[in-house]
Amino acid sequence: MSQQDKMIEELFHNADELTEKQKKIVAAAIDSFAEKGFAATSTSEIAKKAGVAEGTIFRHYKTKKDLLVAIVAPTMAKLIAPFVIKDLNKVLHQDFERFEDFIKAFIENRIKFLKNNMPLFRILIQEIPFQPELREQFKEHIAQKVFERLRQIVEHYQAKGQIIEMPSDTVIRMAASTIFGYIIARYLLAPEAEWDDDTEIERTIQLLMNGLSP
Amino acid sequence: MSQQDKMIEELFHNADELTEKQKKIVAAAIDSFAEKGFAATSTSEIAKKAGVAEGTIFRHYKTKKDLLVAIVAPTMAKLIAPFVIKDLNKVLHQDFERFEDFIKAFIENRIKFLKNNMPLFRILIQEIPFQPELREQFKEHIAQKVFERLRQIVEHYQAKGQIIEMPSDTVIRMAASTIFGYIIARYLLAPEAEWDDDTEIERTIQLLMNGLSP
Amino acid sequence: MSQQDKMIEELFHNADELTEKQKKIVAAAIDSFAEKGFAATSTSEIAKKAGVAEGTIFRHYKTKKDLLVAIVAPTMAKLIAPFVIKDLNKVLHQDFERFEDFIKAFIENRIKFLKNNMPLFRILIQEIPFQPELREQFKEHIAQKVFERLRQIVEHYQAKGQIIEMPSDTVIRMAASTIFGYIIARYLLAPEAEWDDDTEIERTIQLLMNGLSP
Amino acid sequence: MSQQDKMIEELFHNADELTEKQKKIVAAAIDSFAEKGFAATSTSEIAKKAGVAEGTIFRHYKTKKDLLVAIVAPTMAKLIAPFVIKDLNKVLHQDFERFEDFIKAFIENRIKFLKNNMPLFRILIQEIPFQPELREQFKEHIAQKVFERLRQIVEHYQAKGQIIEMPSDTVIRMAASTIFGYIIARYLLAPEAEWDDDTEIERTIQLLMNGLSP
DNA sequence: CATGAATGAGGGTTCATTCAT
DNA sequence: TATGAATGAACCCTCATTCAT
Numbered sequence: 085m086s087q088q089d090k091m092i093e094e095l096f097h098n099a100d101e102l103t104e105k106q107k108k109i110v111a112a113a114i115d116s117f118a119e120k121g122f123a124a125t126s127t128s129e130i131a132k133k134a135g136v137a138e139g140t141i142f143r144h145y146k147t148k149k150d151l152l153v154a155i156v157a158p159t160m161a162k163l164i165a166p167f168v169i170k171d172l173n174k175v176l177h178q179d180f181e182r183f184e185d186f187i188k189a190f191i192e193n194r195i196k197f198l199k200n201n202m203p204l205f206r207i208l209i210q211e212i213p214f215q216p217e218l219r220e221q222f223k224e225h226i227a228q229k230v231f232e233r234l235r236q237i238v239e240h241y242q243a244k245g246q247i248i249e250m251p252s253d254t255v256i257r258m259a260a261s262t263i264f265g266y267i268i269a270r271y272l273l274a275p276e277a278e279w280d281d282d283t284e285i286e287r288t289i290q291l292l293m294n295g296l297s298p
Numbered sequence: 299m300s301q302q303d304k305m306i307e308e309l310f311h312n313a314d315e316l317t318e319k320q321k322k323i324v325a326a327a328i329d330s331f332a333e334k335g336f337a338a339t340s341t342s343e344i345a346k347k348a349g350v351a352e353g354t355i356f357r358h359y360k361t362k363k364d365l366l367v368a369i370v371a372p373t374m375a376k377l378i379a380p381f382v383i384k385d386l387n388k389v390l391h392q393d394f395e396r397f398e399d400f401i402k403a404f405i406e407n408r409i410k411f412l413k414n415n416m417p418l419f420r421i422l423i424q425e426i427p428f429q430p431e432l433r434e435q436f437k438e439h440i441a442q443k444v445f446e447r448l449r450q451i452v453e454h455y456q457a458k459g460q461i462i463e464m465p466s467d468t469v470i471r472m473a474a475s476t477i478f479g480y481i482i483a484r485y486l487l488a489p490e491a492e493w494d495d496d497t498e499i500e501r502t503i504q505l506l507m508n509g510l511s512p
Numbered sequence: 513m514s515q516q517d518k519m520i521e522e523l524f525h526n527a528d529e530l531t532e533k534q535k536k537i538v539a540a541a542i543d544s545f546a547e548k549g550f551a552a553t554s555t556s557e558i559a560k561k562a563g564v565a566e567g568t569i570f571r572h573y574k575t576k577k578d579l580l581v582a583i584v585a586p587t588m589a590k591l592i593a594p595f596v597i598k599d600l601n602k603v604l605h606q607d608f609e610r611f612e613d614f615i616k617a618f619i620e621n622r623i624k625f626l627k628n629n630m631p632l633f634r635i636l637i638q639e640i641p642f643q644p645e646l647r648e649q650f651k652e653h654i655a656q657k658v659f660e661r662l663r664q665i666v667e668h669y670q671a672k673g674q675i676i677e678m679p680s681d682t683v684i685r686m687a688a689s690t691i692f693g694y695i696i697a698r699y700l701l702a703p704e705a706e707w708d709d710d711t712e713i714e715r716t717i718q719l720l721m722n723g724l725s726p
Numbered sequence: 727m728s729q730q731d732k733m734i735e736e737l738f739h740n741a742d743e744l745t746e747k748q749k750k751i752v753a754a755a756i757d758s759f760a761e762k763g764f765a766a767t768s769t770s771e772i773a774k775k776a777g778v779a780e781g782t783i784f785r786h787y788k789t790k791k792d793l794l795v796a797i798v799a800p801t802m803a804k805l806i807a808p809f810v811i812k813d814l815n816k817v818l819h820q821d822f823e824r825f826e827d828f829i830k831a832f833i834e835n836r837i838k839f840l841k842n843n844m845p846l847f848r849i850l851i852q853e854i855p856f857q858p859e860l861r862e863q864f865k866e867h868i869a870q871k872v873f874e875r876l877r878q879i880v881e882h883y884q885a886k887g888q889i890i891e892m893p894s895d896t897v898i899r900m901a902a903s904t905i906f907g908y909i910i911a912r913y914l915l916a917p918e919a920e921w922d923d924d925t926e927i928e929r930t931i932q933l934l935m936n937g938l939s940p
Numbered sequence: 941c942a943t944g945a946a947t948g949a950g951g952g953t954t955c956a957t958t959c960a961t
Numbered sequence: 962t963a964t965g966a967a968t969g970a971a972c973c974c975t976c977a978t979t980c981a982t
Contacts, residue, residue, distance in 0.1 A: 105967080121428045123337035127952060137968045142953060144966095210427060213420075213486075214335045250501060258505050261479020262472065269471050272427075287464060291472050291509035319942080341977060351943040356978060533963080549856045551765035555956060565964040570957060634855075641852060641914075642763045678929060685911050686904065686933050693903020700855075715892060719900050719937035747946080769973060779947045784974060786945095 106144050108134040113151055118203035122152050122211050152211065156218055159204040164225055166193065167233045176240055183246040184293050186237070191263055191285060202271050231256070248298045255296060262292055320358050322348040327365055332417035336366050336425050366425065370432055373418040378439055380407065381447045390454060397455040398507055405477055405499060416485050445470070462512045469510060476506055534572050536562040541579055546631035550580050550639050580639065584646055587632040592653055594621065595661045604668055611674040612721055614665070619691055619713060630699050659684070676726045683724060690720055748786050750776040755793055760845035764794050764853050794853065798860055801846040806867055808835065809875045818882055825888040826935050828879070833905055833927060844913050873898070890940045897938060904934055 102110070112134035116125040127148055131138040145151040180186035198205050212218045238252040247255060266288050270279055316324070326348035330339040341362055345352040359365040394400035412419050426432045452466040461469060480502050484493055530538070540562035544553040555576055559566040573579040597603070608614035626633050640646045666680040675683060694716050698707055744752070754776035758767040769790050773780040787793040822828035840847050854860045880894035889897060908930050912921055
C-alpha cells in the first residue's frame with residue numbers, strides 16, 4: 085500500500101463508503117489538481133489516470149467541482165481537528181506546563197500530518213483563493229473555530245507570563261507565518277534540497293521562543 | 299490616472315512601447331487573472347473588459363500564456379530589483395550600520411512596493427506553481443541572484459556580530475516567512491480587518507530582532 | 513385505483529403479462545413522454561419516477577424505443593378497434609338507419625375513449641411524425657384498414673342518399689378534421705377553458721350534417 | 727435560388743442582417759428540426775449539413791434553443807400577420823361583402839403562405855407543445871391578438887346575418903379545424919397522394935358555408 | 941494596427957445500454 | 962427477476978487562436 089493510498093485511507097476511510105473506483109478517482113484527482121491546478125485539469129485526464137470511464141466520475145461526483153470539494157473538505161477538517169477537541173484546556177494544563185513544550189508538540193504533530201498529505205495541502209492553499217465554496221468553508225472553520233481556540237491558548241500562556249503581552253492575533257499571525265513558512269519552504273519550494281529537519285524545526289522554535297518571550 | 303494605471307505605468311513603461319490598447323489589455327488581464335486565476339480566465343473576457351477585439355490581444359501577445367508572462371516577468375524583476383543593484387555592500391556600510399535599521403528600511407520599502415502591486419503579487423504567487431516557465435524564471439532570478447545577495451547580507455551582519463550564528467539560509471527563510479506572512483495576512487487573507495500597520499510592522503521586526511540576535 | 517391505472521389496465525391488461533414494476537414503468541413513461549416528448553425524456557428519469565432501477569426498464573424493453581412502441585402500438589389498436597369488427601355493416605343496418613345517428617354514436621364513443629387516454633393520444637400524435645416505426649404501423653392500420661372501412665361506411669350512406677355525392681376520401685377528411693379539431697382544441701389546446709361539451713358536440717355534428725347533406 | 731432559400735429570404739430578410747453562413751445554418755436547422763424534431767437533432771449534425779464549424783452556430787445563436795426560437799418566432803409572426811393589420815374592418819367592408827368571399831380569399835392566402843413554408847409550419851406545430859418559450863409566444867400572439875380579431879370578424883358577419891348565431895369561439899374552432907385539417911392532410915399526412923387542390927378547397931369552403939349559414 | 945467571424949479541438953456532462961451481483 | 966455501477970459515445974457549448982478584411 086503506497087503512501088498515496090494510506091493518505092487517502094486516512095482521510096476518507098472514515099466515511100468508509102468509498103468504492104475501489106472512487107478511491108482511484110480521488111487519487112488521480114489529487115495528483116492532477118496538485119500538479120496543474122483544478123481549472124487546468126480535465127475530467128478526461130483524471131478518468132484516464134484513474135483507469136475508469138469518464139462517466140464513472142460523474143456517477144460519484146455530480147460535477148467536477150463536487151469532486152474538488154469532496155477532496156478538500158475532509159482535508160480541512162483533519163487539518164484543524166486538534167483545535168476542536170473538547171478538553172484542550174485540560175490537555176494544556178496537564179501536558180504542557182510550558183509554552184515551549186506545547187508549541188513543540190504542536191508543530192511536530194501538524195508537520196507530520198501535512199508531510200503525509202502534502203498534495204492535499206497544496207490543493208488546499210492553491211484552490212481556496214479561487215473557489216468561493218472552499219473559501220466559505222475555510223472562513224467558517226478556520227476563522228471562527230480555530231482562531232477562537234488559538235486566542236484562548238495564547239491568552240492562557242500570556243496569563244502564565246510565558247508569552248509577551250501583545251494582541252493575541254498578532255502572536256498567532258507570527259507563529260503561523262513561521263510555521264507555514266517552514267513547511268512551504270521545506271516541502272513545496274525546495275523539497276529537493278538537503279534539510280536537517282530536526283535542527284531546522286529546533287531553530288524555528290527558538291526564533292519563536294526568543295521573539296515571543298516577555 | 300488611477301492606482302491601477304500608475305502600477306502599470308511603473309512596471310511596463312520602461313519598455314515604453316505599450317500601445318494604449320495594450321495597456322488596457324494588460325490592466326484587464328491583471329484584474330481577471332488575480333481574481334479567477336489564469337486558467338479560469340478566457341481571452342474573450344479579457345478582450346471585453348479591455349474594450350478591444352479578441353484578435354487584438356493576439357496581435358500583441360502570441361498566446362494567452364505569453365500575456366501572463368509579459369505581466370509576471372517585469373513584476374518579478376521589479377520585486378527583486380533592490381537585490382541586484384551593484385553597490386549593495388556600499389549601501390549597507392554607509393546607510394545601515396545596524397541590522398535592525400537595514401531590515402526596517404528593507405521591509406518598509408518592499409511592503410510599499412507590494413501594496414501598490416497587490417494584484418500582480420497575487421498572480422505571481424498563484425501562478426508560479428502551475429507555470430513551468432514562470433517557475434524557471436523565478437528559480438533563476440530568486441534562487442540564484444537574490445539568494446546569493448541575501449546570503450552576503452546575512453553574513454555581513456553575522457560578521458558584525460549582529461545576527462546569531464546559524465546557516466544563512468535558515469536566517470533568510472525565517473525572515474522571509476515572517477515578512478511574507480505579514481503581507482499575505484494583511485493584504486490577501488484579511489484585507490478588510492482593521493490593521494494598525496505601523497505597530498504590526500514594528501512588532502514583526504521585534505520578533506525578528508529578538509529571534510535573530512546573538 | 514387511479515384513472516391512470518385504469519387506463520393502463522384497459523390498454524395493456526389484455527396481454528396480461530405486465531409485472532407490477534412493468535406497469536409502473538409504463539405509467540411513468542406515458543407521463544414523461546406526453547409532457548416532454550420521447551427524445552427529451554431520459555430513461556433514468558423514467559426509472560426514478562417509476563421507482564425501479566434503470567436496468568429494470570431494459571430487462572422488459574430492449575431499447576427505449578421499444579418502450580415507446582409498447583406504449584403506442586396498443587393505443588393505436590384500441591383507437592381503431594371499432595373499425596375492425598367484422599360485422600360492421602350489420603351494425604350499421606340494424607342500429608344506425610340514419611347517418612346522423614351513426615356519426616353521433618361514433619363521435620361520442622371515440623371521444624370518451626380518447627378523453628380517458630389523453631396522454632396516450634398526445635404521445636401518439638406527437639411521436640408519429642418522428643418515429644418511422646410508428647409511422648409504418650399507423651399507415652398500415654389506419655390508411656389501409658380503417659380508411660377502407662370508412663370508405664365503405666361513407667358509400668353506404670351515400671347510397672342511401674344521406675350524404676352528398678363527393679369522393680368518400682374528401683368526406684372522411686372533412687369529418688375527421690372536424691372531430692379531431694374538437695378533441696385537440698378541447699383537451700390539448702384549451703383544456704382549462706370552460707366547455708359545455710354536450711352543446712359543442714351537438715354543434716359540431718350539426719356542422720357536419722349541414723355540410724354533408726345532399 | 728431554391729424554394730428553401732426563397733422561404734428563408736422571405737422570413738428573415740426583413741431583419742436583413744443574416745450572414746451567408748447564418749442562412750446556411752438556419753436552412754440546415756429547419757431541415758433537421760422538421761425531419762427529426764428539435765430534441766433529436768444535434769448541433770453537430772446541423773453544422774455538418776450547413777457546411778460550417780460547430781462553433782459557428784454558437785457564435786450566432788447562444789444556445790441550440792435560441793436557434794429554434796430564431797426560426798420559429800418570425801414564422802409565427804408572418805403566419806398571423808394578416809390578423810394584425812390595422813384596418814381589417816375597412817378591408818372587410820370594401821372587399822368582402824359576403825362571408826364566403828372573405829373565407830375564400832383568406833384560405834387561399836394562408837394556404838399559399840403555409841405551402842411555401844411547410845417545414846417551418848411543421849416545426850411550429852411539432853415544437854410548440856414542448857417548448858414553454860414558444861408556447862408563451864404562441865399564447866400571447868394567437869390567443870390574444872388573433873383570437874380577438876377572429877371574434878370581431880365572426881361577429882361582423884353574424885351581424886350581417888351571414889353566419890349562424892352561435893358563440894364566435896365555436897365558429898372559429900370549426901373553421902380552423904376544417905382549414906388546418908385540410909392543410910395537414912394535404913401537406914403533411916398524404917403529400918404524395920394526388921390532390922385536386924382547387925376542388926378540395928372549394929368543397930371545404932362549401933362544407934363551412936353550408937354548416938355555418940343561418 | 942485592429943477587427944471579429946470562423947474554426948475545430950476539447951471542455952464538462954448526460955445518456956442509453958450492459959452486466960456482474 | 963431486479964439491481965445499479967460502469968461504460969464511452971455523443972451531447973451542447975467554450976475556448977484560444979487564425980486570418981481576411
